[in-house]
Amino acid sequence: MIASLSDVGVDYPRGPALGPFSLGIGAGEIVALVGPSGCGKSTALRLLAGLEQPTRGTVARAAGRGETAVVFQAPTLAPWLTARANAALPLELAGTARPEALARADKALARVGLAGAEAARPAQLSGGMAMRVSLARALTTQPRLLLLDEPFAALDEITRRALADDVLKLWADIRPAIVFVTHNVEEAVYMASRVVVMTAGPGRIAGEVAIDGPLPRPAGFRTTEPFRAKAEAVSGLLSGIMS
Amino acid sequence: MNRLATILAPVALIALLLGAWEAGCRLFQVPIYFLAPPSAVFAALIADAPALLKATGYTLAEALEALVIASLLAQGLALTVALSPLLERAVKPLAVVLQVTPVIAIAPLVNIWAGTDHPGRAVIALATIVAFFPIYSGAVTGLRAVDPDLMRLFDLYGATRMQRLTRLRLPSAIPFVLEGHKVAAGLAIVGAVVAEFVAGSGKVQGLAWRILEAGNRLQTAKMFAALVVLGVLGAVLHALLEAGERAGLRWWRGR
Secondary structure, three states, X not given: OOEEEEEEEEEXXXXXXXEEEEEEEOOOOEEEEEOOOOOOHHHHHHHHHOOOOOOEEEEEEOOOOOOEEEXXXXXXXXXXXXXXXXXXXXXXXXXXXXXXXXXXXXXXXXXXXXXXXXXXXXXXXXXXXXHHHHHHHHHOOOOXXXXXXXXXXXXXXXXXXXXXXXXXXXXXXXXXXXXXXXXXXXXXHHHOOEEEEEEOOOEEEEEEEEOOOOOOOOOOHXXXXXXXXXXXXXXXXXXXXXX | OOHHHHHXXXXXXXXXXXXXXXXXXXXXXXXXXXXXXXXXXXXHHHHHHHHHHHHHHHHHHXXXXXXXXXXXXXHHHHHHHHHOHHHHHHHHHHHHHHHHOOHHHHHHHHHHHHOOOOHHHHHHHHHHHHHHHHHHHHHHHHHHOOOHHHHHHHHHOOOOHHHHHHHHHHHHHHHHHHHHHHHHHHHHHHHHHHHHHHHOOOOOOOHHHHHHHHHHOOOHHHHHHHHHHHXXXXXXXXXXXXXXXXXXXXXXXXX
16 A cells, blocks of 8 residues: 555535545556545545645555655646756755756656757646646656646647556556546546546545556557446446436 | 837827917917927927936936835845744734825925935935835735645645745745836836925925926926926836836746
8 A cells, every 4th residue: 555545534614525535545556536526536635645634534655755746737837947947846845956856857858758848938838748747747756656636637638638648658667656536537447447436525435446458558448348338337436426 | 000000199199289289379378487388398308408317317316226225125024024924914004004104294204314414315215115015015925926736736845944935935926026116116206206395395406306496487398398307207217117027027937
């Protein structure tokens, strides 16, 4: 286990948001959290990141500070920094010497297909490129746990698919555990080894679907019978919540 | 709209207004001490040019001096206050009271403190008070206007207070501080001229003094000449600072 939530509950002033909720994340596993808006998916992610404390229950994290990375829904880049300096930021905050931090940032940018764009500022990048910089920034620290909070929600379908493949390729390099939140059933089934479906208000687990098959996905995986069957299973769980 | 038309439109309007003014003065034989026609104002501008230039330099120097002092004080205080939310709460009511008090009402007091021998100091102090607030509130707002997700990212990587300040809050504040300086520069001129009226008393030879002196002698043409110079000075300073702000923003976000 790289991180786990045991019977956690989170209450906000407007009422309970999450729980009771338990989820264990194994090393190198890719877990998708799917559910209706306001089901506490992002809250669960922040608990795993250690950015928030639960009202009840316990959070265990084997991945320490610097071993956990988060990619938010927006690229969340500093506009005054170049792509390279943005990607180097986590290393510099951790005290890595600047030349080394920048060299590792360049490598991470090359891995997400941004070689040549190192000196660009966020305002000069497209939405997809900015998201790639955000991804590179998360990778520079070689995290053991990578948390993605609806990372592609603001992008068009073609860019989303390209980025999904990129994330899986990157996963194959350093094998971090990945937990990602999405509204998109197809995306969940395509990227995850396990899809966790959540109910709304307060968020609980409605069911899980294990997705087998090789990762990264082979070409044409989206049109195969197993893919369709798993997508239907997840959709079925979601319909169950809504009725 | 084509480019030429956008440039010509204001020029045409000004020419039209000046023409009507000149014609009105001649047609109705308006006494020159009541309303001088544009031709007389132009003549006064030429005749008075050396004195006006000197007065402009004087007022501009006061305003710029005030702007520099205000900039240092405002940014220094904003930074101090940014480090302590409690201090910010403590300063806020005082700042609001000082800001909403008309500068003209504080002038006599500042006049006494500066000493009657140093009216220039009083003028600079008053212009500084006026120029202080846009920079201060811009800097305070900017230091607080940090992207919350970037803040979380800094939390995640265990950034220290100092790292948060130098690598996140200070750079985030730059656009707000630039905007504050642009507004403050215009206000510094206004503040300097207003202060000259109240505190000048003949020893400060700025543009306000030119207006007062000409007014006392019913030389309306000279009054208008000084006003024209003041208007041009304000417009030029505004244009310069706007260009400065644009360049600053281009540097900040790389385009």
